[in-house]
Amino acid sequence: MSSSITSRPFRIDSEADFFRVRQLLIDLHPLVGPGYVWEIRHWDGQRYHNEDAVLSPEWAQNIRLWETADGQLIGVAHAESRPGNAHFEIHPDYRSRIEAEMVTWAVETLPAPNDDGQRQLETVAFEHDTPRQQVLTQHGFTKGSYFWMLRHMRLGNQPLPTVTMPDGYSLRETRTEQADYEHMAALLNAAFNRNIHTAREYENFVLRSPSFQHALNLVAEAPDGTFAAHVGLTYEPTNRYGVFEPVCTHPDHQRKHLAQTLMFEGLHRFKALGAQHIYVETGSGEGQNAFYNTIGFTEAYIGYFWTKTF
Numbered sequence: 001m002s003s004s005i006t007s008r009p010f011r012i013d014s015e016a017d018f019f020r021v022r023q024l025l026i027d028l029h030p031l032v033g034p035g036y037v038w039e040i041r042h043w044d045g046q047r048y049h050n051e052d053a054v055l056s057p058e059w060a061q062n063i064r065l066w067e068t069a070d071g072q073l074i075g076v077a078h079a080e081s082r083p084g085n086a087h088f089e090i091h092p093d094y095r096s097r098i099e100a101e102m103v104t105w106a107v108e109t110l111p112a113p114n115d116d117g118q119r120q121l122e123t124v125a126f127e128h129d130t131p132r133q134q135v136l137t138q139h140g141f142t143k144g145s146y147f148w149m150l151r152h153m154r155l156g157n158q159p160l161p162t163v164t165m166p167d168g169y170s171l172r173e174t175r176t177e178q179a180d181y182e183h184m185a186a187l188l189n190a191a192f193n194r195n196i197h198t199a200r201e202y203e204n205f206v207l208r209s210p211s212f213q214h215a216l217n218l219v220a221e222a223p224d225g226t227f228a229a230h231v232g233l234t235y236e237p238t239n240r241y242g243v244f245e246p247v248c249t250h251p252d253h254q255r256k257h258l259a260q261t262l263m264f265e266g267l268h269r270f271k272a273l274g275a276q277h278i279y280v281e282t283g284s285g286e287g288q289n290a291f292y293n294t295i296g297f298t299e300a301y302i303g304y305f306w307t308k309t310f
Helices: 016-032 040-048 057-062 092-109 130-138 178-191 199-208 258-273 286-295
Strands: 005-009 063-068 073-080 082-090 119-126 142-154 170-173 217-221 227-236 241-249 277-282 299-309
Touching (some): 005 092, 016 040, 016 073, 016 082, 040 199, 040 227, 040 241, 057 063, 057 082, 082 092, 092 130, 119 130, 142 286, 170 258, 178 241, 217 258, 227 258, 241 258
Parallel strands (some): 082 119, 241 277
Antiparallel strands (some): 073 082, 119 299, 142 299, 170 217, 217 227
16 A cells, blocks of 8 residues: 555544544545445444444444545445444545555454354445455455345436325324333334334434434324334435435334335425435345335345355
C-alpha cells in the first residue's frame, strides 16, 4: 500500500469517527451502487439500537479506518455487532490499493468461534463482484450456498394503491412513550423468534438515532392496543433513497396483509419526501421474495456468504 495511505483504529473518545463513517456511507452510495456499502439506518442501528448507546471499547477493536495523507476517509473495515463477520466500505478510487489489506486485517482481527468451536470469519460478496471474490479466494475464503438479497424498486412516478387497514386494526406512527417501547420490543421478539429485544434498546434508537423519524415508523395496532405489525422507514435525502427495515408481523396476526398495507403507506410517505429508489434486504426464501414482489420490488442483487475457518 502506498505510504500516502494509512490505517488506524476507530476512535471512541469523541463522536467524530462515527459521523465521519456515516458521511462516507452517504458519499459512496452513488459511486458504488446499491448494497456495496451499508445504508445509514444499518450504521445508526449498530450504534443506537442497544441498551447502552455509549461507544464501547469493542468499537475500537472491531473497526479500522483507512485515510489518505490529507485525512480523507476512504475505507472502513468492521464487524456487525460482534466479531465473526466482516464488512468493507471502500471508496472505488482506492479499491485496488487497500481492499486486500482490509481483508487481511479482518482475517487477523475479527474471527470468532462458530457452533463447532472453530474460529470462523464470514463475509458477503455480490455474485457479479469478481474483484471481491478474487481477494477472498486469495485469503482462503470459500463460497457457500446460502445467499443474501437486496431488493430494489424505482419509485419514480408509478401509481400507488390506496391504503385500507383490515377491520379492527389501526395504522399509526410510533410515539415517544414507554408503552410503545415495550410493545415494539415484544413485537420484534415474537416476529423474529428472539428474546433479545428490550424497551430500553428501542428507546435509545428512538431518542438518539439521527435517521429515526416517528412519521416514518409505522405500526398496525391491534384491538387490544399491542403492535401486530411494524414497518420501519429510513429516508436518505442526499441520494433520495428509502429503506424498509425492519418489516415484521406478530405470529398471532399473520395472513391479514398488515405488513403489506404498512409498506404501501410507507411508499406514499417516501414519495412525498421525493424518494426515487427504495431498498429492502431479504434472504433467499421464496416466500419472502414472493411477498416483496407483491409490493413492487422487481430487481434483486444477490450476494453469497463466503467463509474462512481456522
